[in-house]
Amino acid sequence: MSQVSIRKIVKAYEGDVQAVKGIDLEIDDHEFVVLVGPSGCGKSTTLRMIAGLEEITSGEIWIDGGVVNDVPPKDRDIAMVFQNYALYPHMSVFENMAFGLKLRKFPKEEIRRRVDDAAKMLDIQMLLDRKPKALSGGQRQRVAMGRAIVRNPKVFLFDEPLSNLDAKLRVQMRTEIKKVHQLVPTTTVYVTHDQVEAMTLADRVVVMNHGVIEQVGTPNDLYHSPATKFVAGFIGSPAMNFIPCQLEQAAGGLNIRLTDKLSFPVPADRTARYTSQVGKAGLTLGLRPEHIAETRPHTEPNQHDFDMVIDVVEPMGMETMVYFTIGAAEICGRVNPNAGATAMQSMKLRADLSNMHLIDDGTGKVL
Amino acid sequence: MTSVTATADAVPRKAKVGSLERQNRWALRGSFAALSVFVVIFLVPPFYMIMTSLKSSAEISAQKGSPWIAQNPTLDNFAYLVTNEQFQRYFLNSVWVTALVVLLSMTIAILAAFSLSRMGFKGSHVISTGVFLTYLVPPSLLFIPLFQVVGSLGLINNTWVLVLLFPTLAVPFCTWIMIGYFSSIPKELDEAALIDGASYPQILLKIFIPVALPGIIAATIFAFTVGWGAFLYPLAYLYSADQAVLTVGIVRELIRGDVFAWGTIMAACVMGAAPPIIIYTFLMDYYVAGLTAGATKG
Numbered sequence: 001m002s003q004v005s006i007r008k009i010v011k012a013y014e015g016d017v018q019a020v021k022g023i024d025l026e027i028d029d030h031e032f033v034v035l036v037g038p039s040g041c042g043k044s045t046t047l048r049m050i051a052g053l054e055e056i057t058s059g060e061i062w063i064d065g066g067v068v069n070d071v072p073p074k075d076r077d078i079a080m081v082f083q084n085y086a087l088y089p090h091m092s093v094f095e096n097m098a099f100g101l102k103l104r105k106f107p108k109e110e111i112r113r114r115v116d117d118a119a120k121m122l123d124i125q126m127l128l129d130r131k132p133k134a135l136s137g138g139q140r141q142r143v144a145m146g147r148a149i150v151r152n153p154k155v156f157l158f159d160e161p162l163s164n165l166d167a168k169l170r171v172q173m174r175t176e177i178k179k180v181h182q183l184v185p186t187t188t189v190y191v192t193h194d195q196v197e198a199m200t201l202a203d204r205v206v207v208m209n210h211g212v213i214e215q216v217g218t219p220n221d222l223y224h225s226p227a228t229k230f231v232a233g234f235i236g237s238p239a240m241n242f243i244p245c246q247l248e249q250a251a252g253g254l255n256i257r258l259t260d261k262l263s264f265p266v267p268a269d270r271t272a273r274y275t276s277q278v279g280k281a282g283l284t285l286g287l288r289p290e291h292i293a294e295t296r297p298h299t300e301p302n303q304h305d306f307d308m309v310i311d312v313v314e315p316m317g318m319e320t321m322v323y324f325t326i327g328a329a330e331i332c333g334r335v336n337p338n339a340g341a342t343a344m345q346s347m348k349l350r351a352d353l354s355n356m357h358l359i360d361d362g363t364g365k366v367l
Numbered sequence: 368m369t370s371v372t373a374t375a376d377a378v379p380r381k382a383k384v385g386s387l388e389r390q391n392r393w394a395l396r397g398s399f400a401a402l403s404v405f406v407v408i409f410l411v412p413p414f415y416m417i418m419t420s421l422k423s424s425a426e427i428s429a430q431k432g433s434p435w436i437a438q439n440p441t442l443d444n445f446a447y448l449v450t451n452e453q454f455q456r457y458f459l460n461s462v463w464v465t466a467l468v469v470l471l472s473m474t475i476a477i478l479a480a481f482s483l484s485r486m487g488f489k490g491s492h493v494i495s496t497g498v499f500l501t502y503l504v505p506p507s508l509l510f511i512p513l514f515q516v517v518g519s520l521g522l523i524n525n526t527w528v529l530v531l532l533f534p535t536l537a538v539p540f541c542t543w544i545m546i547g548y549f550s551s552i553p554k555e556l557d558e559a560a561l562i563d564g565a566s567y568p569q570i571l572l573k574i575f576i577p578v579a580l581p582g583i584i585a586a587t588i589f590a591f592t593v594g595w596g597a598f599l600y601p602l603a604y605l606y607s608a609d610q611a612v613l614t615v616g617i618v619r620e621l622i623r624g625d626v627f628a629w630g631t632i633m634a635a636c637v638m639g640a641a642p643p644i645i646i647y648t649f650l651m652d653y654y655v656a657g658l659t660a661g662a663t664k665g
Contacts, residue, residue, distance in 0.1 A: 053558050074564040086555035090577040099573075100563035147563070 002064045002154035002187045003029055004050060009059030011045050011211075019045045021211040022059065030185040036198035037208035037234070044159055046208070047191045051080050051157050064154050079148035080157040083164060085140040087132040087147075093119075094128040097146045111150075118149040121183060122176075138169045145177070149184060158190040162197065174200055195235050199223070207231045226366055229359045232286050238321065241292070242359070243329045245285040247278045254278065256285055256356075259327050267302045267353055274358055277367065286357035286366070289321070292333030294341070295348040302354040313341045322347065413640070420444055420634035427629050444634035454635065456609060457616030460526055461639075464612055465594035467530045472537035472590040477583065479538070480545030481571050485557060495546055502539035510603050517604055526610045532600055537593040541586035548582030549575060584650050595643060613639050 004027040011020040020042040027033045035043040048054035050061055052073035060067050068076050079100075087096050094115055101111045119125045122142040132140055141161060148156055161177070162170045178201055181188060192198055198205045199219040207214040207222065207230070215227040219235075226232035232240045246257045247266070254266040254274055266274060277283060295305045314321040315337060322333045322341045333349055335341050358367045414435075419427060421437040421444075432438055448454045482488070483495050513532065514523075522528040552575065560570045576583065601615045611619060617635045621628045 051558075051562060053561070073558075073562045074566075078562060080559065080562050082555040082559060084553060084555055086553065086559040088556065088560075088574055088578070099560075099565075103564040103569065147559075151563075 003027060003062070004155055004187060004189065005060075005062035006046070006050070007060045007062070009046070009049060009061060010057045011042070011049060011054060012057040018211055020049070023208075023211075023213050025206060025213065025216065027187060027189065029187055032181055032188045032190065032201060032203045033206060034190045034192060034198040034202035034204075035206045035208055036192055036195055037214075039193060041208040042211040043191045043193075043206075043208045047157055047159055047189055050155070050189060051078055052076050077154045078157055079151045079153040079155075080159065081141075081144045081148050081161045083160040085132070085144045085164075087140060087143055089132055092129050092131055093124065093135070093143050093146075096132070096143055097150050100147065100151050114150040114152075115146070118146040121149070121180065122146050137165050138173060141165065141173055142176070145180065149180070152184075152186075154187065156186050156188040156190075158188065158192075160192055161190075162192070162194075170197075177201060196237065199235065205235075207234060209234075224355070226286075226357065228366060229284065229286070229361075229364045232357055232359065232366060236288060238289050238332045240286045240288050240357070241329065241331045243285045243287070243326050243331065245283050245358075247274055247280070247283065247358075249278055256353075256358075258285065262306060262326065264304045264306075264351060264353055265302075267356070270356075270358075274367065277358065277360075282361040284359040284361055286359055287351065287353070288355065289332040289334045291352040291355050292331065293350050293352075294335040294339035295350045298350070300352070300354055303350050303352050305348055305350050307346050308349055309346050310341055310343055313343050322349075416633045416636050416640075419629055420637050422630055424628070424630055444630040445638070447631055448634055448638060453608060453620055454616065457611055457613045457620070458638070460611065460616075461595060461613040464526060464529045464533070465591060468533040468537060468594035469587055469590045471530065472534045472541055472593075473583065473587055475534065475538050476541035476545050476586060476590075477571070477576070479542045480549050481575060483542070484546045484549040486567070498539050498542050498546075502543065506536050507599055510599060513600075514603065523604055524606050524610055526605065526612070528604050529594070529597070529601060529612065532604075533594050533597065534590075536597075537590040541590055544586045544589070545579065545582055548579045552578055588646065588650060591646065592643060595639075 004025075006023060006025040006027075008022045008024060009020060010018060010022045012018045019040075023042075023046065025033075035046060037043050045054055049056050050063075052068065052071065056069050060069055062068065063076055063078070088099065091099065097115045097118060098111045101114065106114075115128070116125070119128060122145060124139060124142050124146060127135060127139060127143070132143065135143065141164075144161070158177070162173050165173060174197060177190075181201075190197075190201060199222075202219055204216060205219055205222050206216045209230050214234075215222060215231045217225075222231055222235045226235065226240075229242070233242065243258050248255045248257055248263075250265065253268060253271050255263045256266050257263040308324040308326075310322045310324050312323040314323070317337070319334045320337045320339070320341055322335055324331055324333070335347075335349070339347075341347055359365070360367055418435060418437050421440040421442070423439065423441050423443060426438060479498070483491050483498070517523055517528050517532070520528075520531075522531065556574060556578070557570050560574050565573065596614065598614045601612045605611050605615065608616070608619065613635075617632060617639065621632045621635060
């Protein structure tokens, strides 16, 4: 059992700059948790505090039922994979993987067995005698993972491990990491700035921004029920559309007004939730691109047609992205490649408001 | 150089005036001309030294024939030195002094550079700068005040004084080279080792020293040069023959009043110059790699 528990941890640097502003997080045994956020959000600092590479200004970190604030990294029983691999350049792959075990005085046969097992799992048996400089980026990353696996630690820490790889290899290694975690279900904390990595790998995603946690949840939770405007905009690609709007009372319910000419009825099941917002300034409608498509027979009550002049068309093969503007907001929609979208021409589109989000600009919260 | 030749071969057409190819060729010729001058300036004295060391005293004082070639080469001068007890004493003194200086300087420099570049304690920046500044003080300005220090320690005319003084010249520069080299080692490497379970001494011994070997060799060669080639300090602090080292010994022993035993002096110089030359030849590649790493990352 290896739970990690983060309680109100703060990291402050000289001059009162706070990189991490008192976050709480419980990570369960065997869980794969991804910390994601833009650069400077405090995710790497948090990871490094768990590793013991960064001092904790205040708060507590618990690993496996004990406070580790003052425990040095080597005694925390953790293993870490770094962005630039951090392989020892003068040692062979075998020696790199065996280094931690040798320092811990494991018997030779045990070291050999563990390294061989890990090498087999990562498909690097034939590289054991090579030096790191004779390896490709992907192979180096495998060795770095191997070095972590052989130690059989309580917690795996990954610090943007795929950022140095090219796009194709990144996808491949992502699957590899997931596979390894299924084979060796060690509690894992993984840091990345790539929301796709976060979504695909995580049991739970922790979205951080400016040193605080914006939201913790399963990938689907975050995608479909973001708690804040930041999460709504950060998760999903292309990003969610944000359109300034106002709510108004209409016959039989509420209307969401985007421009003088364009408004949609608010779904009936949301009327009660939104009534208090009627007439307020500083509201934003959030709608994902896949909820703006070409018009087609309506299958649900909350689908509404509207006409727009398309500015840019981006065919992606499986679908086509169309860009247009509503007021000052640039909007992206995903239409069928055969829908006949043409730049500079008017097109009939369909907005599906059952998945809309209403955001209070003042608090940044999704209402 | 090879690439330039290859391009010229592959493209037989005449290069246009002002073209890059043409400019490259002129740059190449220019650098060859400049280097040739340097080669002549630097290699003629050692050549003359070797030639003279192979001549008998009679041949040296004879006025006829080319002075650049030994007409009747002889190893008598070398044989005399090798069997001369005084010379053996100087040579051995130089060897053990230099060995201790290198050992002491490198131990201090490596430990200092590791702590200054990695352990990030308060004031480490100031100390790093200070270390370099001490190197800028010319040793020739220090030997008079140092005389007081050495005198009060009772070390005048004791070879051990060199073991004490030379590291003060070698350590700052060696530390500076090593700080530059250690700084070029990614921080993640020691963090990975920390997590793997290494202590700071283990990180230094098992990671930093092997990885920074080129830098260590560069610094070692420097410390060696300081210990082996110094003239002023041994001249100032050591006066009796049994305490002297090679550099001073040659001058004391082989120049008697206005009588210069040129053949033997030159043979002694050849033997004195041999160890650094041999060491440089074998470690040249490392030396260059070490110096450049220090230069760009320092």
